[in-house]
Amino acid sequence: MPVEVILPKVDMDMATGRISRWYVGEGATVKKGDLLFEIETDKAAMEIDAPASGTIRDISGKEGIDIPVGEAVAWIYAEGEATAAKPTQEAPARPIALNETAPAAAATANVPEVVSAKAVNATPSNGTRATPLARRLAAGAGLALDAIAGSGPKGRIMRRDVESAMTAPKVEVKAALWPDQIISRPPASSQPRPAPQLSAGAAPLNFAWLRQGEGRPIVLLHGFGADLNSWRPMLAAGPVDAPMLALDLPGHGGSPRQTPADLDAVAVDVEATLAALDVGPVLLVGHSFGGAVAATVAARGDADVRALALIAPAGLGPEINGAFLQGFVRAKSEASLMPWLRQLVVDEQVLSKPFVNATLAQAADTELRTAQADIADRFFADGTQTFDIRSLITGLRIPVRVIVGANDRIIPASQSQGLPGEVALHTFAATGHMPHVERREQVLKILLEMARA
Amino acid sequence: MDQAVRELSYAQAIQEAMAIAMETDERVFLMGEDIGVYGGAFQVTGDLVERFGADRVIDTPISELGGAGVAVGAAVTGLRPIFEFQFSDFATLAMEQIVNQAAKMRYMLGGAVSVPVVMRFPAGSGTGAAAQHSQSLEAWLGHVPGLKVIQPSTPYDAKGMLLAAVADPDPVMIFEHKLLYKTKGPVPEGYYTVPIGKAAIRREGRDLTIVATSIMVHKALDAAKTLEAEGIDVEVVDLRTIRPMDKETVIESVKKTSRLLCVYEGVKTLGVGAEVSAMIAESEAFDFLDAPIVRLGGAETPIPYNPELEKATVPQVPDILAAARSLATGSR
Numbered sequence: 001m002p003v004e005v006i007l008p009k010v011d012m013d014m015a016t017g018r019i020s021r022w023y024v025g026e027g028a029t030v031k032k033g034d035l036l037f038e039i040e041t042d043k044a045a046m047e048i049d050a051p052a053s054g055t056i057r058d059i060s061g062k063e064g065i066d067i068p069v070g071e072a073v074a075w076i077y078a079e080g081e082a083t084a085a086k087p088t089q090e091a092p093a094r095p096i097a098l099n100e101t102a103p104a105a106a107a108t109a110n111v112p113e114v115v116s117a118k119a120v121n122a123t124p125s126n127g128t129r130a131t132p133l134a135r136r137l138a139a140g141a142g143l144a145l146d147a148i149a150g151s152g153p154k155g156r157i158m159r160r161d162v163e164s165a166m167t168a169p170k171v172e173v174k175a176a177l178w179p180d181q182i183i184s185r186p187p188a189s190s191q192p193r194p195a196p197q198l199s200a201g202a203a204p205l206n207f208a209w210l211r212q213g214e215g216r217p218i219v220l221l222h223g224f225g226a227d228l229n230s231w232r233p234m235l236a237a238g239p240v241d242a243p244m245l246a247l248d249l250p251g252h253g254g255s256p257r258q259t260p261a262d263l264d265a266v267a268v269d270v271e272a273t274l275a276a277l278d279v280g281p282v283l284l285v286g287h288s289f290g291g292a293v294a295a296t297v298a299a300r301g302d303a304d305v306r307a308l309a310l311i312a313p314a315g316l317g318p319e320i321n322g323a324f325l326q327g328f329v330r331a332k333s334e335a336s337l338m339p340w341l342r343q344l345v346v347d348e349q350v351l352s353k354p355f356v357n358a359t360l361a362q363a364a365d366t367e368l369r370t371a372q373a374d375i376a377d378r379f380f381a382d383g384t385q386t387f388d389i390r391s392l393i394t395g396l397r398i399p400v401r402v403i404v405g406a407n408d409r410i411i412p413a414s415q416s417q418g419l420p421g422e423v424a425l426h427t428f429a430a431t432g433h434m435p436h437v438e439r440r441e442q443v444l445k446i447l448l449e450m451a452r453a
Numbered sequence: 454m455d456q457a458v459r460e461l462s463y464a465q466a467i468q469e470a471m472a473i474a475m476e477t478d479e480r481v482f483l484m485g486e487d488i489g490v491y492g493g494a495f496q497v498t499g500d501l502v503e504r505f506g507a508d509r510v511i512d513t514p515i516s517e518l519g520g521a522g523v524a525v526g527a528a529v530t531g532l533r534p535i536f537e538f539q540f541s542d543f544a545t546l547a548m549e550q551i552v553n554q555a556a557k558m559r560y561m562l563g564g565a566v567s568v569p570v571v572m573r574f575p576a577g578s579g580t581g582a583a584a585q586h587s588q589s590l591e592a593w594l595g596h597v598p599g600l601k602v603i604q605p606s607t608p609y610d611a612k613g614m615l616l617a618a619v620a621d622p623d624p625v626m627i628f629e630h631k632l633l634y635k636t637k638g639p640v641p642e643g644y645y646t647v648p649i650g651k652a653a654i655r656r657e658g659r660d661l662t663i664v665a666t667s668i669m670v671h672k673a674l675d676a677a678k679t680l681e682a683e684g685i686d687v688e689v690v691d692l693r694t695i696r697p698m699d700k701e702t703v704i705e706s707v708k709k710t711s712r713l714l715c716v717y718e719g720v721k722t723l724g725v726g727a728e729v730s731a732m733i734a735e736s737e738a739f740d741f742l743d744a745p746i747v748r749l750g751g752a753e754t755p756i757p758y759n760p761e762l763e764k765a766t767v768p769q770v771p772d773i774l775a776a777a778r779s780l781a782t783g784s785r
Contacts, residue, residue, distance in 0.1 A: 033782065133711050133743040152744075152783050159711060159743045160783070334684035348659065 002075040003052040007061060008149045009069045010039060010046045010165070016066040019073065020045065023361045028056045030076065033151075035357040037061070037073070045232065046164055047354045049151055054078045130157035137162045160353040167236050167354055202276040204269045206254030210235055211244040216306065216451050217279050220246040221270065223288030223312075224380075225328055225372055227253030229358055230287075230437075233350075237440035242451045245282075247273055249290060257371040259378055263296040263315075263387055271303045280304060283451045287311040287436060288411065289379065292389050298400075299392035307399045307450045311443065312408055312433050314379075315389035317415030322383020324410055325376045329369050334360060343409045345432040355437075385411075394420050401450065403443055405431030456641040464497045464634040466608035467573070470615040471498070471535060473644050475505050478533060481619060482509040484524055485537030485573075494539040495575050495634050521547035521572070525555045525624075528570035533619055540586045541574030541628060544594065555624040556599030567622040571615070577630040577668060577718055578763055584755035587763070589719035591628045591666075595695040595728070601625045601649055602696045606670040608638040610693060613647030621649060630668040630718075652699035654706065658688035661781045662706040664729050665716040666692045669768060673716055676773040685781045695725050703729060704738045711743035712780050718767045721750025744783060747776050 007017050020040040024030055030050040038047050050056075054076040061073025128145045130138070134157045138145050141162070148165045150157035208228050210220075222230045228246035235244060248255040250269055260266045270293060274282065281304040286294030291313025298305040314320065324343050331337035337360060341351050362368060379386060393400055401424040404416045410433040416425055426446060428439045436443045461469065474481045483505075488498040489512040502510040513520040517538060524536040538544060544551065555568045578587035595602045601623055605611040611629065618625035655670060656677050665673040670691040677687035690706050692698065707713050713733055715726030726748040733739065733746060752766040 032784070131711075131743045132740045136740045158783050335682055338684060338686075 002057070002077045002081060003054065004072045005036065005048075005051060005056075005074040005076060007039065007067045007069055007071050007073050008046075008048060010147075010149060014069055016068050018066055019061050019063050022059070022063060023358075024056050026056060026059050030054065030056055033357075035354070035361050045167075047167075047357065049357070050076060051151075052076045052078075054081070128157065129155055131159065133159050134162045137166070141166050163352045164354050167233055167352065203273040204256070204276075205250065205273040206248040207273060207277065208246050209243065210246050211240045211242070213241045213243045215242045217243040217245050217282050218447055218451050219274065219279065219282045219284050220244060221249060221284070221286040221290030221294050222246070222252065223290050224314075224325070224376065225252070225362075226287075227362065229253070233352070233355065234436045234440040234444050237444050238448075240444070240448070242283075242448060245277070245279060249293065251371040251375050252368075257367060259371060259374040261378075263292055263379075264300070266293045267296040267300055267302075270297050271300070274303050281306045283307045283309065283447065285309040285311065285447060286313065288433065289314050291315070292387060295389040295392045295396075298396055298398065299389075305398060307401075307453070308393075308396065309401050309403065309447055309450055310393075311403045311436050312405060312411055313389065313402065313416075314385055314411060315387050316419075317412070318384050319412060319415070320380050320383055320385050321410045322380065325380055325383070329373045329376060332363050337363060343432075344434050345438055346405070346407050346430050347438060350434075350438050390419070393423060399450065399453070400424070401426060401446065403435050403446065404428070405433060405435045405438065407431060408433045456643045456645070458639045458641045460637050461608050461612075461640040462635055462637050463605075463608045463611050463629070464495060466612040466638075466640045467497050467615055467629065468499050468501065469640070470612040470619075472501060472504065474533070474535070474616060474619045475501075475509060477644060478619070480531065481533040481535065482511065482527075483535050483537065484511045484513050484520055486513055486515055486520070486539050488512060488537050493537060495631060497573075497575075497629075497634070498537065517543045517546035518550060521550035522554070524570050524572070525550050525558075525568060528555075528568045528624070529558065529566050533569055533571075535571045535573065535615075535619065537573045539575070540582070541576035541590055542585050542588050544572075544574060544590055551594065551600070551624070551626070552597050556597045559623065560599060568624050569619075569622050570624045571618045571621075571627065572624070573615075573627045573629060575631050575634075576628045577632060578756045578767055579632045579668075581758065581760055581763065583758040587756035589628070589667075589717075589751065591626075591695055592719050592724050592728075594626045595725065597696075599623070600696060601694070602628070603649055603694045604628045604630075604667040605647075605693060606630075606633065606667050606691050608636070608640045610647050610653075612640055613645050614649060614693070616644060617646035617649050620646065625649065628667065632668055636671075647693075650694045650697045650699055652693055652702040653691045654688065654702065655691045656687065656689040658686040659710055660686045661712040661714060661777055662688045662690060662703070662710045663714045663716055663773070663777065664690045664692055664703055664706075664726070666695065666725055667718065669716040669718060672768065672770050673773055675770050676777060679770075679774060680777055680781075683778070685777060687777060692725070692729070695728075698728070698732065700732055700736065703733065704736045707733055707738040708741045711741050713742070713746045714773070714776055714780055715746070715748045715750075716768050716773055717748075717750050719751055720753060721748055722753060724748075724750045726750050744780050747780055749773060749776055 017039045019037045021038045023035045032050055032053045034050045036048050036050050057075050057077055059074040061067050130145050143165055148157050148161050151161050152158045220231045228248050231246050250258050250260050284294045284305045291310040292315035297303050298308045324340055328340040331340055342348050402416050403426045404413045406413050406427050406429050428435050431438045489502040489510050492499045524534040527534045555570055558566055558568050577589050591602055594600055603614050605614045663673040673689045677689055680687050688706050688710055690703055715729045717725045719725055730746045749768040749772055756766055757763050
C-alpha cells in the first residue's frame with residue numbers, strides 16, 4: 001500500500017497552504033526523513049520530510065496553488081509496489097485538524113493506512129505526544145505544541161519538528177522572543193508592499209520576497225554554495241517589518257548555472273534583477289562571496305544602494321580555507337558533508353536538520369555542484385581570494401557595516417582589520433563564518449536598524 | 454618521573470597490579486582457589502607464588518564462604534587481602550560474608566572498623582562454560598550499600614582500578630569479564646591509580662549516548678565506527694564503576710546528545726542499565742531527551758551451553774547497530 005503524502009496543517013488557523021518548492025521530482029527515490037517540499041502560508045514556511053521510504057509518484061500538489069489542508073499531494077510507493085495500488089480519487093479528502101476527534105477518521109474506512117492518521121489522533125496541548133526535549137524547546141520559543149506536526153512514531157513531536165517550526169514561525173509568536181521592542185504592525189487588511197508580479201524572464205536571477213512589509217527593502221545576497229533559502233533562519237529570529245528580497249547568485253539555487261567571468265559580471269546580473277523588480281533604494285546585504293558581490297554593486301553605482309552590510313565578506317585579504325571549498329563542493333552524503341558544515345560554525349547545534357537537509361538536497365544536484373566547483377576555481381583558485389574589495393569599500397559614501405565572527409574558520413576574522421574608520425565593524429565572539437545564523441537575532445537587529453535609518 | 458608504557462594483556466595488567474601492591478605494602482596478600490602453583494583458573498596470578506611465597510599467595514580450600522570469611526576477618530584486623538573467586542557465579546556461595554559482614558561492619562560498629570578487602574570476580578559469558586559459570590551478577594552486589602563495585606574494561610583501567618581498590622578503606626568488588634583477559638592495551642609501568650566512581654568517555658559524539666559496561670564498551674565502540682560512516686555520531690561512556698555511579702558524566706552526555714542507549718551483559722530486567730535509565734529519567738537530563746531511553750541487556754534466561762545460543766543471549770554488535778539506528782533516526 002503506498003503511503004500518502006498530505007499537505008499538513010502547520011498553523012492553527014490554516015485551511016489551505018501553498019507548496020512553494022518541491023525538492024524532489026516525480027519518480028525520485030526518497031528515504032524516510034528526506035526533504036520533500038516546502039509549504040508557505042501567509043505566516044509561516046515549513047519544510048516537510050518524507051513520511052516513508054520509496055519512490056515518489058503522482059505528484060498532484062503543484063507549486064504555488066492553494067491546496068486544502070489534508071489533501072494528498074503525492075504518494076510514496078515501496079520498492080516493487082504496483083502503482084495501481086493507489087486508492088481511487090473518490091476517497092474523500094480529509095481535512096486534518098488537530099482538534100478533530102478519532103471518529104472522523106473512522107468514517108473514512110476506505111482510506112489506506114496513512115501517515116496523516118497521526119495528526120488526527122493528536123489531541124491538543126496536554127494530550128500531545130512530544131519528547132521532553134521538544135516540550136522544553138517549544139516552551140522556550142513560545143510555540144504551542146498543538147500547532148506543530150510531529151514526525152516521530154505515532155505523531156510524536158521531536159526536536160526536529162520544533163526546530164522546523166522555529167525556522168519559520170508565526171510572527172506573533174516570535175515577537176515574544178524580542179520583548180524589549182514593541183513592533184507596531186499594520187493589521188493584515190492594510191496594504192503591505194505588493195510583491196512585484198513581473199515575469200521571471202525580466203529578471204536574470206532567481207529571487208524570492210522572503211518577507212513583505214513597509215519601508216526600504218533589504219536585499220540579501222547569499223554566500224558561495226548556498227542559496228536564497230540560507231537567510232530563512234535569520235528571518236525567523238525576530239519580527240521583521242521591512243520587505244526582504246533574496247536573490248540566487250549565478251550558478252546557485254534557481255539561477256542560471258553559469259560561471260560568471262568576474263565580480264562585475266555578477267554585479268550586472270544583480271543590478272538587472274533589481275531594476276526588473278523596480279525595488280528602488282535598498283539596503284544591500286551580502287554574506288561571504290555575496291558580500292564581495294554586494295560591495296561591487298555598491299561601488300559601481302548603477303543600483304540605488306543606500307547602505308551596505310557585509311557579513312563575513314570575501315575579498316578583504318588573500319587567504320581562504322581552500323580545503324573547505326573543495327570538500328564542501330564534493331560532499332554528497334551527510335557523512336561527508338557534516339565535517340565541512342561544522343567548519344562553518346562554532347556552535348554545531350545551529351546546524352539544524354532542515355539546514356542539513358537543504359544543503360544535502362543541493363549536494364545531490366551534480367550539475368549545480370559542478371557549476372559551483374567552476375566558480376570556486378575561478379574566484380578562489382588555490383585557496384586564494386583572487387579579488388579585492390578593500391579599495392571598493394574605501395571609496396563608498398554610504399553607511400557600511402562589516403559583521404564578522406571572531407572564530408571564522410573559512411575567512412580569518414583578522415582580514416576585517418584595517419578598514420576605513422567610517423566603516424563600522426561588528427565582531428561576534430564565539431562565532432564562525434555564519435554570524436547571521438549563529439547570532440541571528442543580533443544580526444537581524446543590526447540590519448533592521450540600518451534599513452530604518 | 455617518566456613511566457614506560459607497554460602493551461599488556463588485561464590479565465597481565467591485573468597480575469602486575471597485584472605484584473606492585475604486594476611490593477609496596479606488606480599488608481597486601483592474595484587468597485583464592487588454585488591461585489598458587491596452578492596460577493589461577495584464568496592464569497591471572499601466574500607465577501606470583503614463586504615471587505612472593507605461599508604465605509602471601511594462599512591457596513584456599515574449595516569453600517567460597519570460608520575463604521571470603523577469612524578475607525573479611527583479615528581486613529578487619531588491618532590486613533589488605535585480595536580474594537579471587539574462580540567464577541563470579543560463586544559469589545552466591547559467599548553472600549553472607551560479602552553482604553551481611555563486609556558491607557555492614559563499618560556501619561554497625563559506628564565507624565570503628567574498616568573492611569579494606571578486595572574481591573575479584575571473573576565474570577560473563579562467551580567461554581562455553583554454561584549456566585553456572587557465565588553469569589554477570591554485578592547488579593546483585595551493586596544493590597548493596599557499603600560495597601563498591603567496579604567493571605574495568607581496559608588493561609590500563611584494570612591495573613589502575615585494582616590499585617585504587619587496594620588503597621580504598623572499604624570493600625571493593627571487581628568484575629573482570631573473562632573475554633577481556635586476553636585483550637591488550639597500553640599499560641604504564643609502576644604505580645598509578647584510576648579513580649573508583651568516575652566514568653570515562655571513550656568516544657565523543659553528538660547524536661546518541663551509549664552507556665556501556667565492561668566488554669560491552671568494546672562492542673559499542675565497534676558499532677560506533679560503523680555508525681560514523683552512516684552519519685550517526687555516537688558518544689560512548691564507559692561506566693567503569695556501578696556503585697557509586699558517576700551520574701554527572703552520564704547526565705552531561707545525555708544533555709548533549711538527547712538520546713540514551715544502555716548496553717550491558719547482565720540480565721536486562723533490574724540490571725545496571727535499568728538503574729542508569731531511571732537515574733536519567735529522574736535527573737535534569739530528562740528535559741533533554743528527544744527519544745525514549747533504550748536498554749540492551751542479557752536475555753531473561755540462564756546462559757545456554759550451545760555457542761550460538763550463548764551469543765544470542767547477550768547484546769552483540771548488530772543488536773547495538775539496530776538499536777542505535779532506530780534511536781538516532783527517530784523511528785522509535
